[in-house]
Amino acid sequence: MRIFNSIHSLRGAIKILKSRKKRIGFVPTMGALHRGHGSLFLRSRRENDITVVSIFVNPKQFGLREDFDAYPRPEKSDILLAKKEMVDIIFYPSENEMYRTGFLTSVQVDTISQILCGKSRPGHFRGVTTVVNKLLNIVAPDVLYLGQKDTQQAVLIKRMIADLNIPVTVRICPIVRERDGLALSSRNCYLSARQRLEAPILYRALQNAKQKALEGEHRSLHLGRFIRSTIARQSSGKIDYIACVDADTLAPLRRLRGKIMIALAVKFGKTRLIDNIVFSL
Amino acid sequence: MRIFNSIHSLRGAIKILKSRKKRIGFVPTMGALHRGHGSLFLRSRRENDITVVSIFVNPKQFGLREDFDAYPRPEKSDILLAKKEMVDIIFYPSENEMYRTGFLTSVQVDTISQILCGKSRPGHFRGVTTVVNKLLNIVAPDVLYLGQKDTQQAVLIKRMIADLNIPVTVRICPIVRERDGLALSSRNCYLSARQRLEAPILYRALQNAKQKALEGEHRSLHLGRFIRSTIARQSSGKIDYIACVDADTLAPLRRLRGKIMIALAVKFGKTRLIDNIVFSL
Numbered sequence: 001m002r003i004f005n006s007i008h009s010l011r012g013a014i015k016i017l018k019s020r021k022k023r024i025g026f027v028p029t030m031g032a033l034h035r036g037h038g039s040l041f042l043r044s045r046r047e048n049d050i051t052v053v054s055i056f057v058n059p060k061q062f063g064l065r066e067d068f069d070a071y072p073r074p075e076k077s078d079i080l081l082a083k084k085e086m087v088d089i090i091f092y093p094s095e096n097e098m099y100r101t102g103f104l105t106s107v108q109v110d111t112i113s114q115i116l117c118g119k120s121r122p123g124h125f126r127g128v129t130t131v132v133n134k135l136l137n138i139v140a141p142d143v144l145y146l147g148q149k150d151t152q153q154a155v156l157i158k159r160m161i162a163d164l165n166i167p168v169t170v171r172i173c174p175i176v177r178e179r180d181g182l183a184l185s186s187r188n189c190y191l192s193a194r195q196r197l198e199a200p201i202l203y204r205a206l207q208n209a210k211q212k213a214l215e216g217e218h219r220s221l222h223l224g225r226f227i228r229s230t231i232a233r234q235s236s237g238k239i240d241y242i243a244c245v246d247a248d249t250l251a252p253l254r255r256l257r258g259k260i261m262i263a264l265a266v267k268f269g270k271t272r273l274i275d276n277i278v279f280s281l
Numbered sequence: 282m283r284i285f286n287s288i289h290s291l292r293g294a295i296k297i298l299k300s301r302k303k304r305i306g307f308v309p310t311m312g313a314l315h316r317g318h319g320s321l322f323l324r325s326r327r328e329n330d331i332t333v334v335s336i337f338v339n340p341k342q343f344g345l346r347e348d349f350d351a352y353p354r355p356e357k358s359d360i361l362l363a364k365k366e367m368v369d370i371i372f373y374p375s376e377n378e379m380y381r382t383g384f385l386t387s388v389q390v391d392t393i394s395q396i397l398c399g400k401s402r403p404g405h406f407r408g409v410t411t412v413v414n415k416l417l418n419i420v421a422p423d424v425l426y427l428g429q430k431d432t433q434q435a436v437l438i439k440r441m442i443a444d445l446n447i448p449v450t451v452r453i454c455p456i457v458r459e460r461d462g463l464a465l466s467s468r469n470c471y472l473s474a475r476q477r478l479e480a481p482i483l484y485r486a487l488q489n490a491k492q493k494a495l496e497g498e499h500r501s502l503h504l505g506r507f508i509r510s511t512i513a514r515q516s517s518g519k520i521d522y523i524a525c526v527d528a529d530t531l532a533p534l535r536r537l538r539g540k541i542m543i544a545l546a547v548k549f550g551k552t553r554l555i556d557n558i559v560f561s562l
Contacts, residue, residue, distance in 0.1 A: 163385060167421070
């Protein structure tokens with residue numbers, strides 16, 4: 001496994017790989033790697049000759065009062081995990097390498113960046129689309145792997161790639177969960193023991209709502225209320241949002257039909273967790 | 282010369298050229314081609330194996346009350362001129378080919394897109410950087426050729442390319458002028474006979490201001506006043522702005538030093554002309 005800190009040297013390596021017709025898979029991450037990331041690495045390894053993983057805690061996608069400084073950066077264990085997963089190349093740039101003095105450019109996807117998580121995290125998704133745009137220009141992969149857990153991020157990045165004609169294929173990979181159903185997240189480590197015990201309620205509530213929908217309850221309002229009361233009754237979580245949307249466009253649905261996603265964000269203390277479930281009616 | 286209307290077919294052709302190691306030069310235009318564009322085509326031909334020219338009147342860079350509908354679209358003579366200049370590939374997409382239903386993404390360079398021309402044309406430069414970003418992803422050229430006449434556009438595009446790590450080299454080519462000094466522009470055709478006679482005052486005023494600066498007048502305010510009164514005395518032109526700025530960053534200069542640009546925009550009737558002069562002190 002090779003580790004690059006500079007854009008220039010990574011590009012040199014990529015150029016050689018491309019000249020040898022190697023197919024490149026790319027997984028952008030903020031580090032604090034877990035089995036969720038691991039599932040993306042594995043999928044990329046299966047489908048490509050070379051797997052590139054970036055590790056960059058991107059300051060532009062954190063709000064002023066968010067956890068940029070506190071965000072976990074376990075460099076050594078990240079590198080060990082990537083090695084174990086047989087990643088070929090790690091791109092590990094500094095903040096200064098990514099954002100030089102005089103940096104002024106942003107890439108924005110309108111409307112769908114302002115809803116759901118975008119509502120409580122203004123500017124967050126502009127930071128995400130900007131850094132992913134840069135990374136795609138640097139790595140020039142054939143395939144980009146994203147996780148279904150950050151579903152709005154995945155929809156926005158797919159939109160950006162289509163709109164700006166970026167020559168890359170996108171694969172969205174399923175959420176990886178703990179045995180009790182909690183979606184894996186680098187932020188789960190913030191949870192207290194008690195919060196950790198409560199947190200699986202998010203997925204249970206989503207599963208129960210899906211069941212209700214399959215049994216005939218197609219009114220978003222009622223499903224939302226049901227999830228809200230389930231979580232309120234059985235945990236200390238404070239709900240940020242619960243939304244029934246079209247899984248491809250994120251357009252809000254008053255009545256469920258087609259390919260549906262129910263997504264939610266819930267705060268346990270200062271820790272904001274997100275989860276979602278996708279199904280068809 | 283080959284003409285492509287679809288992104289998909291152009292990409293196929295580019296892919297074959299790249300596999301043959303052809304070096305590609307690219308000139309994005311809005312058509313209504315003149316000798317100014319011709320000078321970019323010539324430079325690209327000299328420096329590359331293949332020259333690609335796009336012709337696309339980009340609706341996103343026109344304001345609501347601007348001349349999008351009236352903008353000249355002389356398709357036949359454009360194609361003749363490109364052929365004469367030995368352009369290899371013309372990319373001539375429709376509006377729908379470039380902006381599909383559901384298009385939501387924009388690329389923006391902050392601060393320097395808001396000054397000078399950006400001040401009187403809100404949203405204009407966001408439209409420019411967005412479409413050029415798309416075109417660079419579609420054409421994937423080795424070298425991009427831009428004209429010094431649209432100097433702010435050139436600075437913004439260079440900034441975007443550096444900030445987003447787009448793998449392309451940029452060359453800025455000198456302004457081409459009529460014999461009487463008027464900078465070539467697709468909008469010159471809008472001028473009445475009388476306005477056409479008056480318009481060369483722009484360049485004469487810039488040249489005289491440069492002369493004054495070389496002789497020791499380094500105060501922007503005074504040079505601006507001098508240009509303003511020259512134009513007011515000798516023409517019917519209404520001044521939009523006159524600015525003394527750093528030629529590389531567009532930062533306003535109170536006192537001239539280093540590499541300087543004096544830029545201006547002046548309206549003759551409804552026709553807005555721009556011009557600039559660059560020199561060092």
